[in-house]
Amino acid sequence: MPPADFRIASDRNKHPILEVLLKVLPEQGNALEIACGTGQHAQWFAQHLPGWQWLPSDVDADALRTTDARLATSGLPNVLPAIALDVMNTSWFAGEPPKPHFDLIFCCNMLHVAPWEACAALMRGAALHLAVNGRLITYGPYFEDDVLAAQSNLDFDRDLRATNARRGLRHLTDVAREAQSVGLALHARYALPSNNLLLVWTHHRTP
Template sequence: MAQPDFSPSAERNKHPILERLQALVPAQGHALEIASGTGQHVCWFAQHMPDWTWQPTEVHRGALYNIEVRAAEAGLDNVLEALQLDVCREPWTMEPAGFDLVLCINMLHIAPWEACGALMRGSTKALNAQGLLITYGPYFEDGVVPLPSNQEFDQSLRTHDPSWGIRTVAAVQDEAQAAGLRLQARIDMPANNLLLVWAKA
């Protein structure tokens, strides 16, 4: 059996993200992860938040293998079978509805801009009344001079794919408000990232 893919950045940021999640959400619940990638995040969170049930998703079929192998190797019975999900293909279809948490890590800057609005609309429908959408990644902010490292990263993303790029918090907030979500918290994270917490308006 081939070894699943490994992401050094996911390995680094899974620790501070877990710490914030544990402070933000209840002791138990049902979470939907969008763009689960290698599965390192969802498996780490499932190990340390065992009273949560985790539904990983990915658009790429190859990534589903990574998630399933990693969850099986860790013996995690609170990680459900990974679903193939294209965020932009609406409406999302999955059971059960009424998630307590939708989690999206490092997706918005490596997806076309329309994925942001689709994420917000899909999350509004997937979340229960008290549920939270949490997004994590690099962002630009109005009135804040961008760090050179983020500017270089943004340029490299746009060179790779013109539809990619670091998003502004204000632009993401506009999409969220249009979908019925409000920004509840903005949290500084290591390596020039932000964790944004969205709740139903």
């Protein structure tokens, strides 16, 4: 389960994230949320994107229980019970084929709390499960080659690495390289409050 400060952050960042989702998403579609945590985002986005069916998932059993408890009282018709999904698994869904496809795969604040290998795993799974015109959206703090790192991000990175050397903020160029290797490309970058980025990834378009 994410600690309390992640829960506070979720309540804060859901507003600017929703503003971008309303800009970049069509009226309707189906979404898979990776690393749903407490389900705060699932509830908020399902409520404010009524044309979307939202499927939350997480690797952590407590996160799934908390999400389902939250959603059970929400009365929202467009959000499904949370499913267990570890991005590191070669196969994200049991019983394939058929392989489910999503118009949106949304992953917020996971890349820096998971080992680096989770980035390649996320990109691989997204490339397999995104619909043709689908979007992978990742959100969180990143380092960028040509942007001076904010002190808050440097401090956060140091704290993450102090608790677990395999955690830490990721470099956007490294993330983009993993995306590229499975046929995804960075389509749009939005700078959001508190030095976070919302990144939209799509399948490569051949000219």
